[in-house]
Amino acid sequence: MKPFFISTPIYYVNARPHLGHGYTTIVADSISRFHRLKGDATFFLTGTDEHGDKIVQAAEASGQDPKTYSDAISRLFQELWPRLEISNDHFIRTTDPEHKACVQHVLQAVFDKGDIYFDEYGGHYCFGCERFYTDKELVDGKCPDHQTVPTFIKEKNYFFRMSKYLEPLRQHIEANPEFIQPERYRNEVLSMLKEDLGDLCISRPKTRLTWGIELPFDTDFVTYVWFDALINYISALGYPEGEKYRRYWTGAHHLVAKDILKPHAVFWPTMLMSAGIPLYKGLRVHGYWTVNETKMSKSLGNVIAPLDMAEKYGLSAFRYFLLSEMSFGQDSSFSEEALAGRFNADLANDLGNLFSRSLSMTHKYFGGKVPECGQLMELDREVLEIGHNAIANFQIQFEHFQFSRAMKSLWDLVRYLNKYIDTAAPWTLFKNQDLIRLGTVIYVILEGMRKVAVHLWPVMPSTSETMLAQLGVKFSLEGADLEAETSSWFGLAPGTAVAERSNLFPRQDLESRGERPAVSRKVKTPKEAESGPKIEMACPECIEFEDFAKVDLRVGTVLAVEQHPEADRLLILKVDTGEEDLRQVVAGIAEHWSPEALLGRQVVVVANLKPRKLRGQVSQGMVLALKQEGGMQLLVPSAIVKNGSKVS
DSSP states (O other): OOEEEEEOOOEETTSOOOHHHHHHHHHHHHHHHHHHHHTOEEEEEEEEEOOSHHHHHHHHHTTSOHHHHHHHHHHHHHHHHHHTTOOOSEEEETTSHHHHHHHHHHHHHHHHTTOEEEEEEEEEEETTTTEEEOTTTOBTTBOTTTOOOOEEEEEEEEEEOGGGGHHHHHHHHHHOTTSEESHHHHHHHHHHTTSOOOOEEOEEETTTOOSSOEETTEEEEEEOHHHHHTTHHHHTTTTTTOHHHHHHGGGEEEEEEGGGHHIIIIIHHHHHHHHTOOOOSEEEEEOOEEETTEEOOTTTTOOOOHHHHHHHHOHHHHHHHHHHHSOTTSOEEOOHHHHHHHIIIIIIIIIIHHHHHHHHHHHHHHTTBOOOOOOOOHHHHHHHHHHHHHHHHHHHHHHTTOHHHHHHHHHHHHHHHHHHHHHHOHHHHHHTTOHHHHHHHHHHHHHHHHHHHHHTTTTSHHHHHHHHHHTTOOOOTTTOOHHHHTTOOOOSOTTOBOOSOOOSSOOOOTGGGTOOOOOOOOOOOHHHHHTSOOOOOOOTTOOOHHHHHTSOEEEEEEEEEEEOTTOTTOEEEEEEOSSSSOEEEEESOTTTOOHHHHTTOEEEEETTSOOEEETTEEEOSEEOEEEETTEEEEOOOSSOOOTTOBOO
C-alpha cells in the first residue's frame, strides 16, 4: 500500500479553536479519508504547540501556571475534533515526554555536525510571532502580521547555520515543482531565497524564558519555539527508530495556512537537511478565511467558532461549505448568508431533492426494490459518460487539494441526474406501462446516486453513510474501489431494498429567522431619476404600472402534489407561499411534470386570482409557466428565496 501522511500545524494554545483551525483540520481529515478510500496506508496527525512567550503571557493573564493553562486549552482542541468528525490517528502535544526527547535528539545531532553556534544578536522581536524581524521585514516599523511595534532585544543566543542550506533548498524546490503548492507559494519561497535570510536564532536564555525544552548541550537555555514545534512531525512518528516513521515519512505532506509559510518552507527543510533526515514530500498552503474582507482576529471581535455553525446547519453542510467555498490557496470570505445559500442550492435543491424524488419513485414503481437494468439507450449512455468524467475529475482534483473544483465536478453529475429524471420522464413510462425501460431509467439514477454518496464520504462521512444506507448499501472501506468507480456503472445489485423516503437537507431560511444581513443599495435621487432618457413605445394595449401592481405574484415552495382524480391533465399542488395555510393550486401541467418532479421546487404563483373550481377542486391561484415546443418550463427565481417573497 502507498503511504500517505498528512499533518496540520500544531495549534498554539494561546487561544480557543476558531474557523481557521476548523478549516485546516477538516481539510486534513477529508484528504486523509480520501486516501483511505483509495486504499493507501494513511496517517493523520494534529496537535497543540504549548511552549514560548505567548503561552506564559496567556497563562499569567488567566492566573494559571503554563502547564495547567496548556492542558486546558489543548483539551478544547481534543474535545472539538470528534464533534467535527475529525478522524486523526494521533494528537501530539509539545509537552509530551516523547516529543521533548526527540527535539533534544535532533538538536544534539545538528550541534554535533557543527551547525549550531553561540553569538550575540540584536533585533526587533515580535512576541505575537515569537520571532525576530529585520528592519527590511518591518512595515512602517511594525510587524506585518500584528501591526505592532516589536521590542528591540539584544542578547546572546544559539544560532542554526540555516544559510548553509539555503542554496541546496532552492535547488530542491526548482527540481521538484510539487514540493510546495499551489504554485504562487512556491514562487514566493523562491523569492525569499534570493534574499539574505541569514541564520536562525534557536534559543532563549532561561533568565528570560523557562517554559520550553532545554538545550541538551546547554541547560541555561531553552529552544526557540519553531525549532521545537516543527519537529513534532517526526517525533509523532517515533523518530528515529519508530516503525511509523519508517512507514509513513516517505509520504509526508504538511498542510498549513499562508502565515506560517516561511517556517515550514525554509526553517523546517533546512533543519532536516542538517540533521540528515529526508525532506517531506509536499507542503500544501491555503489562504485565510476573512469576515467582511478582514482576517479573523480576537481584537476585532470577528472570530467564528466552527462548532456554532456546524450545530446550526448540520456538520455535513458545514464541512461541504468549507471545501466548496474556498478555492484552495486563495483567501475566501465567510458569511452565514453564503453558507445558507449554498446549503439550499447545492444540498437541499440538488442533492436532497435527487434522493427524495428517486427513492419515492422506486417505491411507487417497483415496490422499493432496485430494478433490473435493461438495454441502455443514448440518453442513458450520456449519463454514464458524464458520470465517469465527473468522478474521474473529482478524484484527480481532490488528490491535488483542489477541493472546490472536485466538488464542482461531482455536482455536474448530481445536476445531470436531476435533468435526466426530467428528460426520461419515469412517470410517463409508468403511465404507458413501459416497465423494462422504466427499470433501466430508475437503475441508472440509483447507481449514479450511489457513486455520488461514495465520493462524498471524505467530505461528509456520516451523511454519505446515511445516503448509502438509504440505497441499501453498507459502507465499507475495505470494499471501496475508487479506480473501478470511474469505469463501471453497475455496482448496485438489483433487488436491493431502498428507503421509502429521504429528508437529508431541510431547507434553511435566514430571513424568517431575522438573520439575513441587510444589503445596502444606492437609491436614485429624484434628480438622478429625472435625468434618465425618456422612452416612448408603440403599444396599443399597454397597461399602466398601476395595473401591473394589482397582480400579486408570490414565490412559494411545492410541499405536496397529487393527480387530480377526475382530470389527467391537472395536478393539485399544495404551495407554501408564506401564509398561515398552504395554498391549493390546480395546474394543467400533468403532461409535462410529474408529482415527484415538482416536490420541493419553488414556483411563482398569481396569488390574488379569484378562487375557482376546476373539476370540483378549488384553485387559489395560478402557477406561472412557459409552454414551448418539446415541453414546459416553470418560471422560477434564479436562487432560493423566502416563501412569500413578492415579484416586483
